[in-house]
Amino acid sequence: MALASLAVLLILAGYAALCAVRPFARCRKCSGIGVRIGRRTVKACRRCRGQRYRLRAGRRLLNTGRDIHRAGTRRPDRYDTDRSYTPWS
Template identity: 70%
Template sequence: MALASLLILLTAAGYALLCAMRPFAPCRKCSGIGVRTRRRTVTLCRRCHGTRARLRIGRRLLNNSRTIHAHGTRPQTTDRKAAPWQ
């Protein structure tokens, strides 16, 4: 049981490291080419819009959690001249 928990924890840590180092992955719809060929017509991929990359799910979750945290906390004051009691 402990070994399985350790493997799951290591896998999650590895995926978090991968999302931090390489946040973009090749598009799954166009295989990272950026265009789709259908019936002798070449069009831009609708999923990646021709950028050939997509944001990983883990990175998207991290970005959303950062946004939620930033909206839920007070803004930091950068004015050091003001006294804390004013």
């Protein structure tokens, strides 16, 4: 059981490192080409919008968590007229 837990943690750590180093991956829908070829038409891929790359799910999760944290801990504007602000209140 401990070995399985360790293996899962190592896999998650590896994926987190991959998301930090290479946040974008090839689009799975168009195989990184950027276009979808139909019967007689060539259209930009709807999933990647023709950009050929997509943001990884782990990186999207990291960005969302960072945004939530930043929104919850944002300091007030430095030009705020309220001088009664203290960091601990």
